[in-house]
Amino acid sequence: MLISSHSCLLLLDKCSTLLQLKQAHAQLITLGLARHAIASGRVVAVCALSCFPGGLDYAYSVFNDCRMPNSFMWNHLIRAHVQLKDHDRALLLFNSMRRRGFRPDQHTFPFAIQACFSQSMLRIGMALQGCVVSAGYERDVYVVNALVGMYGGCGVVGAARQVFDETPERDLPLWNIMIRAYVSSGSVCMARKLFDEMPERNVISWSCMIDGCVRHGLYKEALGLFHEMLVMEEAKPNEVTLSSVLSACGRLGALEHGEWVHAYIGKFGMKIDVVLGTALIDMYAKCGSIERAESVFCGLKCxxxxxxxxxxxxxxxxxxxxxxxxxxxxxxxxxxxxxxxxxxxxxxxxxxxxxxxxxxxxxxxxxxxxxxxxLIQHYGCMVDLYSRAGLVDKAYEVIKNMPIEPDVLIWGSLLSGCRTSGNIEMAELASRKVIELDPLNSGAYVLLSNIYAKSGRWDDVKSIRRVMEEKGINKTPGCSLVELDGVVYEFFAGDDSHPISMEIHSMLEEIMRRLRMIGYVENTAEVALNLNEEGKEHALLVHSEKLAVAFCFVSTPPRTPIRIVKNLRICVDCHLAFKLMSGEFDREIVIRDCNRFHHFKNGSCSCRDYW
Structure with missing residues (x-):
């Protein structure tokens, strides 16, 4: 018994395999509708946009067999190639469509423009904009959205903003696309300005802005936006929003914030899928709670x-x-x-x-x-592995035999390894390479200066300092972050700007007095300044991580664990001091420096003094 043509068309949309679709198409053929534009168009659309193996080939066979193909068919074939990232083929179809006398419409242009979302396709995208204007679709909301997205994807944010400004009626997706264009170009301030001007916002708006802050290192600002989002109640955070927020928590070492987000996920019954699960694992690991990370990992079903x-x-x-x-x-x-x-x-x-x-x-x-x-990251790991082990010659061999050009991080790893081994000749070579690649890289100058200082070559230290002054290069200041009662505090080396600075310094002096009583002696060899012993001891005393620890001693009850995130490598003197502190004061101290974690407990460190 034959079913009606309307039923056949409905069946096409419900097909879950290519075989089912072919069977429905066979019914259309039996009904004599196989070459009808509407029926053929529906078959092409379903085949082109399905994930069926061979679906696109079948769509082409139906398309080629149709005596009177229409724009609907062309549009879906172009769209299919865009979704498959086959942008060249999509544009070839667009040109073929025009050559065969079919006029692109408001559905064609967005797909064709999406094929130009890269710098290499910018000229074609600009030509398409000319076609849009000629065809009279320059105010169509979908076409405008595609144009702004295309210019944003190509990094031409000025052109994206011009199209945006020239559009009198802007829908919410267009605002979001323009914000994403600013974020992608690194113009987070402009994105925030536009964000604040939005007449309405949805979860995509908030997520895009929060993610933009995270991607560009504005982690505190990302958390601030998240709290603002919750207060304003314009939109409810989704998995994408929370993944970005958890990333910000991990970067800051803001464990309390991260735990709150985890609790929020549970409170609202959100499913912890692989995306959220991975974000939680990463957050807990970066915040120093590897046990909680393992717990989340073990609890994931997928x-x-x-x-x-x-x-x-x-x-x-x-x-x-x-x-x-x-x-x-x-x-x-x-x-x-x-x-x-x-x-x-x-x-x-x-x-x-x-x-x-x-x-x-x-x-x-x-x-x-x-x-x-x-990849270059893996070669960097190998250079770091050999350098840390004192095998700088082997590390240099890895660099010389790399099939790709070594970057700043590769040479920086070698230079850092020379600090441990004291290989001055290799250090000078590595520092020259770093400076060639990045002339304003302060780390190369500072590391080489430290190596010279450790060897007592103070004239060379002065020479490096002089070069840095002449070039206007400033040493990256040591900075340590501490989260307390939901607030993230920053401490810089030698900083006395904190409201309770006097109490912090007083506590620090008391801590060091107690440590000296149990045998602590300052490692002044770490100070790359030609000072007397007293001056060197003071320089060590005001390292950012020591100030952060003293602040925690002042502000938290005894035996409370302390977690600190530092932007630079922890020095030998601070490492020794924290080991002694953990035992003398019965405090667990967790430090995340730029390389790894150090868990100080009962007078020892998890790194086993190898870092």
């Missing part, structure tokens, strides 16, 4: 490669090399194939504890076992 990689990287940061490598093996046994990100975590784990042979094995296995070509 894990993808990024979830495994986040847990592996977290364990590596905390120096849990055994657990990290065991998890890497378990990941493979469970059928999850590691990617480039996974191997960065594995190689970091080897580097943090000096597993040179193991690191080499994992590096070689990337290509040999998994077909992954090492």
């Amino acid at each position: 894990r993808d490669v990024m979830t495994w990689s986040a847990m592996i990287s977290g364990l590596a940061m905390h120096g849990h090399d055994g657990k990290c490598l065991q998890l890497f093996s378990l990941m493979q046994r469970e059928g999850v194939r590691p990617n480039a990100v996974t191997f960065v975590g594995v190689l970091c784990a080897c580097g943090h504890v000096g597993l040179v042979g193991e690191g080499r094995h994992y590096f070689d296995s990337m290509w040999e076992e998994f077909g992954i070509s090492p």
